Amino acid sequence: MPAVGGAPALQHRAEDTFALIGRPPATDRLRGWVVTAALTALAALVRFTGLGRITEDGGTPVFDEKHYVPQAWQMLRNGGFEDNPGYWLVVHPPLGKQLIAIGEALFGYDGFGWRFSAAAAGVLTVFLVIRAARRLTRSTLFGALAGVLLICDGLSQVQSRMGMLDAFSAVFVVAAFATLLVDRDDVRARMARVVAEGRAGDDDYGPRLGVRWWRLATGVLLGLGCAVKWSGVYWLLAFAVLMLVWDATARRSAGVLRPWAGTLRRDVLPAVWAFGVVAAVAYLATWAPWFGSETGYDRYAVENDGLRPWPLVPEALQGMFTYAERVLQFHESLTTQAQGAHPWESKPWTWPMGLRPMLYHFESGPQIVGCGTDDCISSVMLIGTPALWWPAPAVLLFGLWRAITRMDWRWSAVLVGYGAGILPWFVNVDRQMYFFYMTPVAPFLALATVLAMAEVLGRRGMTRERRQTGLVVVGLWVGAVVANFLWLWPILVGAPITQEMWEMQLWLPSWRQ
Template identity: 70%
Template structure:
């Protein structure tokens, strides 16, 4: 059976893509090919595309980064985290103001914001610099992950362009808030997870090539899996930004088990399920449970080392003599944080810009972060100018989301395509847990870590539109035209929205033209 690689859709055996092949009853040589398939071989071009797009992302994210402010002070929820970061900078990494009890998240993101303030001062650019850098790194990671998922430099580059031109990712990358850091560590953990999958399959291919796959009913031991360890560290850092990082910890743990099971079945292991349990799941407890917990606790280093941090010496009602006092204090503090979040419900008061998870996939309820008008703004060429920052997903990317996700689910159900499964699980981890308690106040910016998965899913679907490398010339040209127009539509849509994403002075008429849906208005 002939073997070939298709850049836009992944490696194939015969006429079937890797993700769809049944795992057993294949010749050994074909199973080795499936196991050992790696990223595209055009490494130089891949890095050129990555670097060029990352540099462009840096220009877009950092342009006029210090504007707007509220008379020199932070805007929207920056008012919580920016002063906390400044206090951390003065105190050596911790907050100690018990009168400011809106300290409801772990310290890592605020410490990163503080580094920007340390470098550039307490101003708009300073308190947003770390967020902008995180936004740039997200683009870089999405390009590399997209390239590895699709085995195509072109599609990896398109995924990066989609993230650059997404309004939600753009605005959150230019705000001194926490969610862009969650997105950074989530997509970085996803990148190491996918790299671990390829590494495991490459190791299995070596074992098969050496004829040792049948030496044990459970398959080979795989040794130290450094990429999986990296996933644990990065997910732990995500939890040290926001507790919602736990959602992706569970999701990625599930993915790695499925990847390992698939690798053992594809390799022809006689008892793949039990082999996965013994050889993969049990050893995963250390990197995917213990390591994230240790990383999370380590993020509180300044709090543990202080005498005046908030609730540092708090006591739980029934202390355990076997728990150190410092850890008991953290448990007490965490209980107060949990109580705060539990009480943050719609029945306690409705935020004018809150939304529910079913509105998030298409971005039906954005958020207004900043607005100035009625004589406060000039420079639009008219007497009545408006300046606004609206957290809004680019419609050309977000409105087809249900179609993209529906196609992905169909591919998972009918072709067992692992690429779609990976991005859908990552996407679902950012939405489904919030459906458990819809009474809670929720906001569209919770979708910030989900944007990379939407971009990756869209890029993979675009690979389907492009068609196989062996398709007719007319088919390939038509596919390339459709993908080019789709990508261009996202770019043009982003350019159109630029004024209300970046507080550019515009006329009242232009402001009205930007608000396409009634739900975009207050």
């Protein structure tokens, strides 16, 4: 059977496609891009305002910036690789530190320079969430609301303004999710053409779908996400399963006689190629400076450590595996039992509501001015906006009910993205864990909240009173998130506040040391 794909598959009319296989896309493309551009600009204003102002004494990095910022600076000076990790601390693959190094190259070794790339990643994440929400809901309005929610999320705000790695994990995960959604629509467009041409029943397994460029892009992005932090592999596996389920349901909707067998026969091997081989190549590409170096850490581990060479494995690749082994050993030893309890560590059951935030920076005294008294405080606290995070359990349970009872693919997609970021951490609860691990999960919380808001607003065709009531509830909900974010603004950006205001910001006992 000939392959279906490429430009010919996209030439049929969109309304014919989606009449067969789903709701039509939003038609206000120009307004959609104008709204996206405006909110992305607002996100840039919020994320970049006073970006480099907060540092420790002498202009040094704060909190875990102390690890990654100097490592990135060393990479910049060496051409993209580390050769002397501080205190022999080898923690993560190179890509996140390479991205931090770009900002340092552009703006220098200061707060703005080492945070620039993370802030840019945070802005790009807002852009991607807007477009993903618009595609999920077929609505520019709800795409905009998703952008507003993410802009006003305190966790996303703070982590986008830190020279750490999690903002980069978030942008690659969300970008992969966005391309996966495009691939889903593209597959259904191709299947709709097969149905329109009367070829869906030519083979019990259904048609071959040709080259799926958006699926390949998803594989590349997930590989890059793993090159920031290995936790990216959770989303790689979760999205691979989600994609195959979507492929099977697309075949079933097209009337294919054996849709699941067809997916196994037609789609599994291309999925392994995209999410296995292509992702691995993308991951290895970020190590190119290390492979090309003479002094990269563990580059010559076989020779220097007296290791036995592996048959048929290049010594450079074995050196990379040795590097990875040291990373794994570090993470395995990072437990509460072995290292003791960190003052700001938390466990994953507290994360959905953000019950245990983190204090990144605190300074008080006469050197802090601008609050109207002689005893001002400047602090940066990683805290999710309560108006967004506290309803999360109800939102997620409602979404789970919709996914199970209504087979709503939108909720399934968002819950898979959310679950891949939190469920694996329950496997070893003795490990030291921190709330900033939820940075890549926060965009999925925004998407889930928007889907819940869409249900509250109601569908077209409902009574006027019902729609108006829903509009009021959604407006109040969004307004509460925005107002809550503005209230927290001083402790998200380190603005000087009084002692009394500081006490008023700490709503729960778990927010304190």
